[in-house]
Amino acid sequence: MSDAKNPTAAMLVIGDEILSGRTRDGNTHYLAGQLTEAGIDLEEVRVVSDKHDAIVGAVKALSAAYDYVFTSGGIGPTHDDITADCIAAAFDDHIDIRDDARALLQAHYDKSGQELNAARLRMARIPDRASLIDNPVSTAPGFKLENVHVMAGVPSVFQAMVASVLPTLTGGAPLLSRSLKVVRGEGDIAGPLADFAQGHADLSVGSYPFQKDGVYGANIVVRGTNAARLDDAMKTLAAIFA
Amino acid sequence: MSDAKNPTAAMLVIGDEILSGRTRDGNTHYLAGQLTEAGIDLEEVRVVSDKHDAIVGAVKALSAAYDYVFTSGGIGPTHDDITADCIAAAFDDHIDIRDDARALLQAHYDKSGQELNAARLRMARIPDRASLIDNPVSTAPGFKLENVHVMAGVPSVFQAMVASVLPTLTGGAPLLSRSLKVVRGEGDIAGPLADFAQGHADLSVGSYPFQKDGVYGANIVVRGTNAARLDDAMKTLAAIFA
Numbered sequence: 001m002s003d004a005k006n007p008t009a010a011m012l013v014i015g016d017e018i019l020s021g022r023t024r025d026g027n028t029h030y031l032a033g034q035l036t037e038a039g040i041d042l043e044e045v046r047v048v049s050d051k052h053d054a055i056v057g058a059v060k061a062l063s064a065a066y067d068y069v070f071t072s073g074g075i076g077p078t079h080d081d082i083t084a085d086c087i088a089a090a091f092d093d094h095i096d097i098r099d100d101a102r103a104l105l106q107a108h109y110d111k112s113g114q115e116l117n118a119a120r121l122r123m124a125r126i127p128d129r130a131s132l133i134d135n136p137v138s139t140a141p142g143f144k145l146e147n148v149h150v151m152a153g154v155p156s157v158f159q160a161m162v163a164s165v166l167p168t169l170t171g172g173a174p175l176l177s178r179s180l181k182v183v184r185g186e187g188d189i190a191g192p193l194a195d196f197a198q199g200h201a202d203l204s205v206g207s208y209p210f211q212k213d214g215v216y217g218a219n220i221v222v223r224g225t226n227a228a229r230l231d232d233a234m235k236t237l238a239a240i241f242a
Numbered sequence: 243m244s245d246a247k248n249p250t251a252a253m254l255v256i257g258d259e260i261l262s263g264r265t266r267d268g269n270t271h272y273l274a275g276q277l278t279e280a281g282i283d284l285e286e287v288r289v290v291s292d293k294h295d296a297i298v299g300a301v302k303a304l305s306a307a308y309d310y311v312f313t314s315g316g317i318g319p320t321h322d323d324i325t326a327d328c329i330a331a332a333f334d335d336h337i338d339i340r341d342d343a344r345a346l347l348q349a350h351y352d353k354s355g356q357e358l359n360a361a362r363l364r365m366a367r368i369p370d371r372a373s374l375i376d377n378p379v380s381t382a383p384g385f386k387l388e389n390v391h392v393m394a395g396v397p398s399v400f401q402a403m404v405a406s407v408l409p410t411l412t413g414g415a416p417l418l419s420r421s422l423k424v425v426r427g428e429g430d431i432a433g434p435l436a437d438f439a440q441g442h443a444d445l446s447v448g449s450y451p452f453q454k455d456g457v458y459g460a461n462i463v464v465r466g467t468n469a470a471r472l473d474d475a476m477k478t479l480a481a482i483f484a
Contacts (some may be wrong), residue, residue, distance in 0.1 A: 190361030
């Protein structure tokens with residue numbers, strides 16, 4: 001349904017804590033909104049556990065299938081942070097503590113009076129061919145290797161890294177959306193809506209049902225890149241369900 | 243890190259509205275908690291758009307890789323509800339309006355005085371070899387084909403269907419978890435925590451950093467199936483970070 005001309009993207013969330021139900025992932029929803037505004041079509045999301053093979057497999061599959069890949073999680077200093085090594089493995093790159101990343105951390109911890117110990121130095125492990133992603137919140141950088149952008153799981157840091165990355169991406173026409181709330185069962189809406197969708201094949205037409213306190217209805221969402229065309233379509237739609 | 247003896251599971255969320263950032267998926271988080279309690283390890287989540295090939299491809303891959311698969315979304319009466327047909331295609335099954343599903347809908351709409359029109363009848367399209375999943379909220383059934391459980395996207399209906407399905411699954415030992423909040427940077431925690439994890443290889447040990455109002459810390463989460471073993475481990479952990 002998305003505009004075929006726009007670049008495509010996938011998100012990979014890395015972390016046992018999401019899969020166990022302990023933590024609810026919010027980074028996907030944040031990234032989805034940012035990419036839509038930038039005219040980049042998020043087409044797939046995967047969540048995998050902190051396991052080497054699961055991460056490497058997902059990175060390879062998504063990197064091959066989409067223009068951009070974004071990951072969150074697993075780049076901290078603890079033993080379960082294995083994302084950087086997995087990304088290097090996925091792209092057959094060498095990885096070790098890199099001088100540019102170490103210098104960033106050294107300056108940061110010198111200022112705060114903390115020791116740049118072995119654990120913190122793990123955060124300077126960056127694949128040879130990667131470029132760093134700026135982290136204005138807590139310094140430890142993300143990185144980009146091939147078309148994969150590796151970012152932190154902590155939401156405030158993730159969002160800051162997304163802000164660092166977005167200007168470097170080639171976007172398309174932002175996908176605009178309009179919605180109409182119809183307080184009527186989807187079964188009554190479906191027939192005329194299918195006709196409408198067929199008559200507006202250049203637009204994406206979705207129906208998102210809700211039921212609350214025994215009331216059934218749906219939000220009809222129409223998406224496209226041309227504002228005038230969308231406005232016209234919404235007038236037609238409003239007339240159909242008046 | 244999860245207990246290798248437990249059955250494995252994957253979740254497939256189907257819907258453009260999640261990928262566009264319009265709606266935030268909550269079904270994954272709900273299912274994750276329920277499966278953890280049931281001793282079933284959720285190992286992967288995917289979100290794909292309302293596209294035939296994307297859905298069929300994901301269903302095939304997940305069905306082959308995990309013991310159980312759960313889907314949400316795309317089984318309503320509107321033109322963008324294509325999940326049932328995609329599941330049939332993934333398993334080479336025939337699909338049409340089935341008498342048992344039609345009878346459920348007929349009784350429901352007779353009672354409410356609404357017409358069982360062509361759109362609503364779409365919800366009786368069930369693959370031949372599938373068994374129905376009870377929907378006590380709004381009647382239109384989900385279904386199970388092979389190891390794939392096809393459920394609604396509306397959260398209240400999804401949750402009711404999960405409740406219908408759970409007693410039919412073979413679970414393992416519920417994964418128990420204990421957590422310790424340490425208000426110290428992960429860089430200070432990481433060394434002793436790695437030693438602790440190495441000394442408790444039968445347990446899963448994760449560190450989930452947070453930073454709030456300039457304070458850095460982490461929740462250390464220890465998971466396992468033996469409550470006494472977990473309690474002992476937490477005493478050791480508390481002593482390490484006292």
